[in-house]
Amino acid sequence: GAGVSQSPSNKVTEKGKDVELRCDPISGHTALYWYRQSLGQGLEFLIYFQGNSAPDKSGLPSDRFSAERTGGSVSTLTIQRTQQEDSAVYLCASSPRTRGYNEQFFGPGTRLTVL
Amino acid sequence: QKEVEQNSGPLSVPEGAIASLNCTYSDRGSQSFFWYRQYSGKSPELIMFIYSNGDKEDGRFTAQLNKASQYVSLLIRDSQPSDSATYLCAVNFLYNTDKLIFGTGTRLQVFP
Numbered sequence: 001g002a003g004v005s006q007s008p009s010n011k012v013t014e015k016g017k018d019v020e021l022r023c024d025p026i027s028g029h030t031a032l033y034w035y036r037q038s039l040g041q042g043l044e045f046l047i048y049f050q051g052n053s054a055p056d057k058s059g060l061p062s063d064r065f066s067a068e069r070t071g072g073s074v075s076t077l078t079i080q081r082t083q084q085e086d087s088a089v090y091l092c093a094s095s096p097r098t099r100g101y102n103e104q105f106f107g108p109g110t111r112l113t114v115l
Numbered sequence: 116q117k118e119v120e121q122n123s124g125p126l127s128v129p130e131g132a133i134a135s136l137n138c139t140y141s142d143r144g145s146q147s148f149f150w151y152r153q154y155s156g157k158s159p160e161l162i163m164f165i166y167s168n169g170d171k172e173d174g175r176f177t178a179q180l181n182k183a184s185q186y187v188s189l190l191i192r193d194s195q196p197s198d199s200a201t202y203l204c205a206v207n208f209l210y211n212t213d214k215l216i217f218g219t220g221t222r223l224q225v226f227p
Contacts, residue, residue: 042219102207106158
C-alpha cells in the first residue's frame, strides 16, 4: 500500500517568508508526528497528533511554528517568518497505534532551505 | 544522562562479519523498542521492533532485549556494504507512550 507522502520534497525560500509543508499519512493511521532533522543531527520531535487533536506540542521551537490536521488525515506544518536556522529536513511519520504500540513509519521528508 | 544512548561510531566491520549495535535507555518501565535504518539523505526506515525480553530474529537481523539491564541491541549477520547506514534506536517510554524517544544513531560502515 501507499506509504507516508510529503510535499514538497524540496523548498527554497527567502528569510522572512512563510512556508507550508504537507504530510499525507498512511490510510487508517490515527497518529501523526512531525520531526526535524538538521544536517548530521538526530531527530528533533516537534508535534504529535492523535486524530485531529495535538496533545503534545512541546517540541515546537517557537510560536512561528504551527501545525494542524484535518479529517484525521492530512497535516500541514506552517512556519511563519522563516529564519536561516529553520533550514532542515522536516519529517512526518504516522502510526496505527494498534494494540497500544507505537511503530512509526516515516515519509521521505521535505528539505527546507532558508536563504 | 540521555534518555536513549547510542555510540555514534562509526562502527566499521568487514563484509560478511556480524555487526553489533547497542542502545541503552533510562526508563526501566519502557515496553517497546524499535530499530530504524537511515541511509544518508534518506528518511528513517523501520527495520524491526521488540517488546519481550530475549531475541527476535528477522532474516539477517536479530534484536536482543534485556529489560533488567536496560539495553537493546541489533545484530546484523553476514554484513553487506549495502548495510552501511546510520541505525537509530527508539524507545516507547512508560511515562509517555505517545512518543518515541530516539537515540542519535550509530553509523555503520561495512567495507568489502
